[in-house]
Amino acid sequence: MSIDRCQITELPKIHDPRGNLTFIEGNVHVPFDIQRVYYLYDVPGGSERGGHAHKNLHQYIIAMSGSFDVVLDDGKNKKRVHLNRSYQGLYVCPMIWRELDNFSSASVCMVLASTRYDEGDYFRDYAEFMRARWSAS
Known part of the structure; x- marks a missing residue:
C-alpha cells in the first residue's frame, strides 16, 4: 500500500440558507462498508494522536470542526495533509502509519472505519510496522 492511495475526496454538500448538509x-462516498x-x-494544543498503523482497517478521516494535520507514512514516503472542511x-488505506497533530482550538476529528475495534489489527510500534512493510514487499 502506498500513500498515493490516501486521497482527500469531496463529500456531497447541500447548500441551504438555514445551514448546509453533508x-x-x-461503499458510495467511502470505498468500504462503515x-x-x-x-x-x-x-490539548500541541498534542498528537494516532501514532499507529492498521493491518487491514480502512479509514476515512474528517475535520468536523476546526482543523488538524494527518501525517501519512508508507515506509518510503511521507506526506502531511491538512484537513479543515x-x-x-x-481516505487512509491499510498499512499506512498515521499521526494526527496541529489541532486547532475546539477541533473535532471524526473517523469512519471499515471494521469494529480489534487491537490485533494495530501496529503501535513503528519498527514493527516497518518490518511488516518490508517483509510484505
Missing part, C-alpha cells in the same frame, strides 16, 4: 454513504464511527475532541475527508 451526508456519507458507505462498521464503526469514532471522534476525537478536546485535544467538514465536506472533505481523507
Whole structure:
C-alpha cells in the first residue's frame, strides 16, 4: 500500500440558507462498508494522536470542526495533509502509519472505519510496522 492511495475526496454538500448538509454513504462516498464511527475532541494544543498503523482497517478521516494535520507514512514516503472542511475527508488505506497533530482550538476529528475495534489489527510500534512493510514487499 502506498500513500498515493490516501486521497482527500469531496463529500456531497447541500447548500441551504438555514445551514448546509453533508451526508456519507458507505461503499458510495467511502470505498468500504462503515462498521464503526469514532471522534476525537478536546485535544490539548500541541498534542498528537494516532501514532499507529492498521493491518487491514480502512479509514476515512474528517475535520468536523476546526482543523488538524494527518501525517501519512508508507515506509518510503511521507506526506502531511491538512484537513479543515467538514465536506472533505481523507481516505487512509491499510498499512499506512498515521499521526494526527496541529489541532486547532475546539477541533473535532471524526473517523469512519471499515471494521469494529480489534487491537490485533494495530501496529503501535513503528519498527514493527516497518518490518511488516518490508517483509510484505
